[in-house]
Amino acid sequence: MDSQDPVQVAEPHPGVLLITLNRPHVRNAIDRALAHAVDGALNRLDADPRLNVGILTGAGGHFCSGMDLRAFPTEGVPVVADRGLAGLTRARRRKPLIAAVEGAAVAGDFELALACDLITAADTAFFALPKVARGLIAAEGGAIRLPRRIPYHVAMEMLLTATPLPAPDAARYGLVNQLAPEGQALDAALALAHRVQAHSREAVHVTKQIVQNTRGLDDHAAYTVQDPLSTPVFMTTNATEGAHAFTEKRPPAWHGTEAGQLDR
Structure with a gap:
């Protein structure tokens, strides 16, 4: 540069x-x-x-x-x-x-x-x-x-x-x-x-989107905006991996491909 x-x-x-x-x-x-x-x-x-x-x-x-x-x-x-x-x-x-x-x-x-x-x-x-x-x-x-x-x-x-x-x-x-x-x-x-x-990329990126998109809304309107963004995250491989890592008392091994898919 x-x-x-x-x-x-x-x-x-x-x-x-x-x-x-x-x-x-x-x-x-x-x-x-x-x-x-x-x-x-x-x-x-x-x-x-x-x-x-x-x-x-x-x-x-x-x-x-x-x-x-x-x-x-x-x-x-x-x-x-x-x-x-x-x-x-x-x-x-x-x-x-x-x-x-x-x-x-x-x-x-x-x-x-x-x-x-x-x-x-x-x-x-x-x-x-x-x-x-x-x-x-x-x-x-x-x-x-x-x-x-x-x-x-x-x-x-x-x-x-x-x-x-x-x-x-x-x-x-x-x-x-x-x-x-x-x-x-x-x-x-x-x-x-x-x-x-250190955390799941899709969880981090979608969390930011939820904060941005719900600012100033009342609770009902905020959930209406949040749920279509958050629901797919719960069905990702990384969500499952996070739960397994917790129960097995080990660091999670995050997968990297889903974050790019959810960011689009």
């Missing part, structure tokens, strides 16, 4: 796709080229049955500084089709995605992290949504998701005053799954990905 590419993609371990924002000279600010490259990497993650989980991180000691304001006057907001910022914030991606945050996760890039399923962060990192300070709105999920993830008044202070949130406070509020020493957020994300991969 060319070091000048706006996004670098690698498979550091079998089943894991590492997506690295690669514009360190501007703290990985999102322009249109980077947005389309992230979208392409996420499409690869969803389409490849060998891949189970993705990690999104940034090069050069920072996650991302948000939308590239130098490019904004000519390029506009770097959304991709109806999938939102960088093809993520409005998309329903099938497979788990972990944000590994070092340094700053600001504005649109914080919105990318909020669109991920899990977050690891260096204890020196911070999160911020300073859109109002630029005459803009946190319209790619920040104003919608943040008040659902942390206490309302803390979220409103961030949204209305542009006050940053240090990663240790974000962890205390439950926004960050794991804190790590500076420079080790990616290591923490890889360890978390390994924990996800």
